[in-house]
Amino acid sequence: MALPAGLSRKLGKLLGPQWVDKDPADLLVYQSDGLTLHAATPDVVVYPETTEQCARIIKTCASYGAPFVARGAGTGLSGGAISDGGVIIQLSRMNRVLQIDHRNRFAIVQPGVVNNYLNLQVRPFGLEFAPDPSSQAACTIGGNVAENAGGPHTLKYGVTSNHILGQTVVFPDGSIEQLGGTFPLAAGPDFSAFLVGTEGTIAITTEVIVRLTPLAPSVKTMLATFPTVAGATESVSAILSAGVLPAALELIDNLCIQAVEAHLKAGFPTEAAAILLIELDGEESEIANESAPVEKACRQNGATDFRVAQGEDERQQLWRGRKHAVGSLGKLSPAFYTNDGVVPRSKLTTILSEIYRIGSKHSLRVANVCHAGDGSMHPLVLFDPTTADGAARAMECSEEILLACLEIGGSITGEHGVGVEKRHMMNRMFSARDLEHMARLRTAFNPHDLLNPGKVLPGGATRGEVKAGVSIPGGSWI
Numbered sequence: 001m002a003l004p005a006g007l008s009r010k011l012g013k014l015l016g017p018q019w020v021d022k023d024p025a026d027l028l029v030y031q032s033d034g035l036t037l038h039a040a041t042p043d044v045v046v047y048p049e050t051t052e053q054c055a056r057i058i059k060t061c062a063s064y065g066a067p068f069v070a071r072g073a074g075t076g077l078s079g080g081a082i083s084d085g086g087v088i089i090q091l092s093r094m095n096r097v098l099q100i101d102h103r104n105r106f107a108i109v110q111p112g113v114v115n116n117y118l119n120l121q122v123r124p125f126g127l128e129f130a131p132d133p134s135s136q137a138a139c140t141i142g143g144n145v146a147e148n149a150g151g152p153h154t155l156k157y158g159v160t161s162n163h164i165l166g167q168t169v170v171f172p173d174g175s176i177e178q179l180g181g182t183f184p185l186a187a188g189p190d191f192s193a194f195l196v197g198t199e200g201t202i203a204i205t206t207e208v209i210v211r212l213t214p215l216a217p218s219v220k221t222m223l224a225t226f227p228t229v230a231g232a233t234e235s236v237s238a239i240l241s242a243g244v245l246p247a248a249l250e251l252i253d254n255l256c257i258q259a260v261e262a263h264l265k266a267g268f269p270t271e272a273a274a275i276l277l278i279e280l281d282g283e284e285s286e287i288a289n290e291s292a293p294v295e296k297a298c299r300q301n302g303a304t305d306f307r308v309a310q311g312e313d314e315r316q317q318l319w320r321g322r323k324h325a326v327g328s329l330g331k332l333s334p335a336f337y338t339n340d341g342v343v344p345r346s347k348l349t350t351i352l353s354e355i356y357r358i359g360s361k362h363s364l365r366v367a368n369v370c371h372a373g374d375g376s377m378h379p380l381v382l383f384d385p386t387t388a389d390g391a392a393r394a395m396e397c398s399e400e401i402l403l404a405c406l407e408i409g410g411s412i413t414g415e416h417g418v419g420v421e422k423r424h425m426m427n428r429m430f431s432a433r434d435l436e437h438m439a440r441l442r443t444a445f446n447p448h449d450l451l452n453p454g455k456v457l458p459g460g461a462t463r464g465e466v467k468a469g470v471s472i473p474g475g476s477w478i
């Protein structure tokens with residue numbers, strides 16, 4: 001759909017022409033997000049600085065019938081922040097921490113604040129924003145809210161929804177609402193919580209009140225080495241069954257270890273079939289009590305080595321390896337497809353052996369990095385993008401993996417969202433009735449489907465199919 005005549009001029013009047021970008025070379029930057037298999041080009045990108053400007057942009061777009069999409073850092077991995085034509089509302093200028101109230105443990109931030117930056121600001125008060133996606137050096141709080149982001153430490157501390165007290169939002173008719181507040185115990189339904197995880201399809205968040213969590217007084221990070229993947233996955237259940245709740249319990253398999261060691265030498269054992277990175281935090285006495293059962297659970301399941309990080313440098317080195325694991329895959333393959341699925345953690349052994357089976361059936365290598373304590377997996381399917389069907393085969397393989405997750409009671413996504421990538425699979429997970437309820441909710445707030453159209457729900461009113469490197473089959477429920 002071509003941009004309606006006069007719209008970009010009007011947006012220029014609202015913001016100043018320097019904050020309205022139609023240069024085709026610049027628009028290339030917005031063609032995709034972290035998921036490179038889907039691409040779509042917007043007509044124009046605008047850069048507001050305030051909630052009021054966002055509201056005026058949205059009212060203007062609505063009056064022209066033009067679609068609009070919010071964008072944070074574009075690290076999303078399901079194509080949620082791309083737009084086929086229309087207007088991208090890029091929130092990177094809204095990047096201020098507006099208030100830190102350390103006594104009442106909250107901060108008020110604009111949506112474009114980068115997750116790590118917020119943590120740097122609140123750390124001197126002995127506090128943190130607990131959700132720690134591996135992309136935290138780049139991703140924004142607005143994006144975290146929209147995707148209900150998780151991360152290694154959400155095993156103990158919960159996902160983003162557990163850490164949001166309130167939001168200021170702009171609805172698709174341009175109305176501004178303040179939802180929630182600075183303390184958690186308020187009357188009435190929690191509308192702010194309802195919006196978390198709606199992937200920017202119901203409202204645009206322009207301010208966030210985040211809950212801050214005290215930093216743990218002590219931390220101990222351990223690395224257990226396993227000669228079999230099953231030894232590592234069985235240890236996960238054994239540790240939790242022993243009554244220990246680690247702050248993080250991450251699994252990295254051999255292929256991923258090879259990539260990390262080739263890239264940045266984190267000190268991971270390259271001979272291991274899998275490793276567990278286990279972090280305990282709390283009072284020193286508490287950690288001392290929990291360490292022995294953790295080591296015992298690992299040894300009983302065949303761990304050949306159990307190492308405790310000696311000092312902060314070694315600890316940071318291990319975490320650097322984990323947080324850069326996905327990016328390191330570039331050392332092994334010119335392209336890879338990052339997947340995201342969840343299973344009950346008692347089924348980790350089953351799903352990992354199923355993943356390897358599916359990978360070899362498709363003659364593709366699959367590396368795995370998992371928030372194992374949560375049963376949340378990221379199978380990384382390596383493929384050759386220069387062959388005609390390379391990407392399509394990787395997608396096919398990934399889809400089969402997700403169906404295997406569903407078969408054992410899991411989910412097609414844990415933290416990366418549905419976006420455009422998985423919307424055709426929604427009817428494999430939800431009934432037509434479930435989806436109809438979701439669509440009704442969306443329509444109540446977004447009646448003309450102008451805000452982030454064509455995302456999350458299968459089929460339906462998509463404003464032009466997203467131009468994909470791989471075709472996305474439409475759903476059939478509508």
Ligand SMILES: Cc1cc2nc3c(=O)[nH]c(=O)nc-3n(C[C@H](O)[C@H](O)[C@H](O)COP(=O)(O)OP(=O)(O)OC[C@H]3O[C@@H](n4cnc5c(N)ncnc54)[C@H](O)[C@@H]3O)c2cc1C
Nearest residue numbers: 072073074075076080134140142143146149150200205415
């Ligand atoms: C290497 C790598 C590692 C990752 N690791 C993790 C991980 O451990 N855990 C995890 O959960 N995710 C992870 N991700 C995915 C991604 O970083 C998160 O989903 C993150 O929350 C997206 O933030 P963003 O600012 O980049 O959002 P974007 O990609 O810009 O947008 C994502 C979605 O949010 C919407 N949106 C953005 N801002 C707003 C707003 N203010 N109001 C309304 N809607 C908005 C967009 O429209 C889009 O639908 C990873 C990604 C990469 C590339």
